[in-house]
Amino acid sequence: MTAGEAGARVAAMRDSYTSKDGRPGRPRRTYALGGQLMDAGSLAPGLHIVATPIGNLGDITLRALSTLAAADLIACEDTRVTRKLLDRYAISSPLTPYHDHNAATARPKLLARLAEGAALALVSDAGTPLISDPGYKLVRAAQQAGHRVTALPGASSALAALTIAGLPTDQFLFAGFLPPKPAARRARIAALGRIPATLIMFETGPRLAATLADLAAELGDREAAICRELTKMHEEVRRGALATLAQQSATGEIRGEFVLVVAPPPAQQHGSGDDADTLLRLALARTSLKDAVGEVAVATGLPRRALYQRALELTKGKSRESSDGAPR
Numbered sequence: 323m324t325a326g327e328a329g330a331r332v333a334a335m336r337d338s339y340t341s342k343d344g345r346p347g348r349p350r351r352t353y354a355l356g357g358q359l360m361d362a363g364s365l366a367p368g369l370h371i372v373a374t375p376i377g378n379l380g381d382i383t384l385r386a387l388s389t390l391a392a393a394d395l396i397a398c399e400d401t402r403v404t405r406k407l408l409d410r411y412a413i414s415s416p417l418t419p420y421h422d423h424n425a426a427t428a429r430p431k432l433l434a435r436l437a438e439g440a441a442l443a444l445v446s447d448a449g450t451p452l453i454s455d456p457g458y459k460l461v462r463a464a465q466q467a468g469h470r471v472t473a474l475p476g477a478s479s480a481l482a483a484l485t486i487a488g489l490p491t492d493q494f495l496f497a498g499f500l501p502p503k504p505a506a507r508r509a510r511i512a513a514l515g516r517i518p519a520t521l522i523m524f525e526t527g528p529r530l531a532a533t534l535a536d537l538a539a540e541l542g543d544r545e546a547a548i549c550r551e552l553t554k555m556h557e558e559v560r561r562g563a564l565a566t567l568a569q570q571s572a573t574g575e576i577r578g579e580f581v582l583v584v585a586p587p588p589a590q591q592h593g594s595g596d597d598a599d600t601l602l603r604l605a606l607a608r609t610s611l612k613d614a615v616g617e618v619a620v621a622t623g624l625p626r627r628a629l630y631q632r633a634l635e636l637t638k639g640k641s642r643e644s645s646d647g648a649p650r
Contacts, residue, residue: 353391354412355384362391365441366472369464371457372443373450373476376579377554379410381477387411389474393443397432399455403447420444425456429463436469448579450478454498454524479552479581480522486559487547487583493519500525500533507533508627511540515625521584527576534568537584539626542619545585551578588622598622602633611637 351362370389375381390396391413397420398404404417420428435442444451444460451457464471480496495517501507514521525533530548537546543563548571550558556578560567564584598618605614611633619626 351392352412353387355387359412360388362388365389365392365394366470367436367439367441368470368472369436369461370441370443370472370474371451371461372445372474373478374404374407374445374448376448376477376479376482376552377557379407381553382407382411383474383476386474386476387413390415390443390445392441394440395432395435396443396445397428397460398445399447404445415443420456420460422456425459429460432460433463433467433469436464436467448477448479450476453478453480453496477553479524479549479579482552483547483549483581483583484520484522486549487520488561489520489545489547489583489585491520493586495519495521497521497523499523502529504532504536508536508540511536512625512627515541515587517586519586521582521586523582523584525580525582527578527580530576530580531568531571531574533582534564534571537582538564538568541584541587541625542622544587547583549581549583550575552581554578587624598624598629598632599636602629602636606633606637 350359351364352359353362354360365388370393372386372389373383374386390408391411393415396404396408396415396417398417399419399421401417401419407413408415408417418428418432420432432442444457446453446455446457452461461471484491484494495514497510497514500510500523534546534548537544541564543565546562546564546567548558548560548567550556550560558575560570562570601618601622602614605617609617611630615626615629615633618624618629622629
């Protein structure tokens with residue numbers, strides 16, 4: 323049986339529903355699972371935050387299916403994307419767009435429906451809502467208005483990438499998308515580099531190589547993982563040092579969804595600033611400034627840019643000391 327035939331069969335089953343006295347009844351709130359029509363039941367009024375698959379449509383929870391089927395309205399980023407998921411499970415709940423470009427006008431309408439006692443579901447195109455989408459403002463406004471907000475956990479590309487990156491998971495920070503402009507991006511990376519946690523961030527294919535190069539320059543030779551198209555047919559995970567990954571990505575595949583996971587700074591970085599100064603002085607005594615900075619960056623995990631500036635200060639200070647002690 324094809325997907326279209328299955329959908330037609332489910333629709334016929336739903337339309338044939340009758341009340342106990344034999345008269346046509348209210349359309350059943352249902353979803354299809356394994357060829358069977360399942361009753362969704364009722365849904366409490368309020369805003370329901372529903373995580374949806376990040377690629378593989380099989381990664382949906384039973385609770386999410388029943389909630390989407392029972393919802394009076396589903397707010398989503400792109401109705402075409404969400405419709406594919408609903409069609410897969412024969413869910414007929416109405417959809418309304420809610421995204422960055424219409425949020426200001428759509429939000430009051432959604433709040434009005436909540437005030438009427440409706441049960442609304444909020445989904446993103448993929449994964450958990452509120453992660454890089456405008457859902458936060460709707461949730462906050464709904465809570466301030468006294469409406470119940472319920473979370474239905476599920477797929478998240480950030481957490482999926484963290485679990486397969488092979489990097490520490492005890493502490494992590496989700497940094498979202500880095501700034502697209504190089505100067506702002508490097509400044510943001512420098513600030514993130516001081517955080518003693520694994521870093522998780524999103525990136526687009528066209529900017530991937532440049533971002534990895536900036537990460538390598540600012541954070542040193544940390545381990546990292548590039549996770550592309552997670553849960554999809556062309557899923558790919560590449561692991562290695564940031565500089566190596568940056569070089570590989572210069573000519574690599576740029577299509578798809580990318581999540582970057584970067585290791586936390588080494589334990590040595592949590593020592594005093596004098597530790598880095600000592601290492602720099604020792605290295606400068608036997609090699610060039612550039613090579614000294616490179617060695618200390620690898621040894622400490624400190625940003626190369628900051629080490630370079632400190633090395634310049636140390637060499638200038640040494641020059642002044644020599645000058646002050648010289649005959650005049």
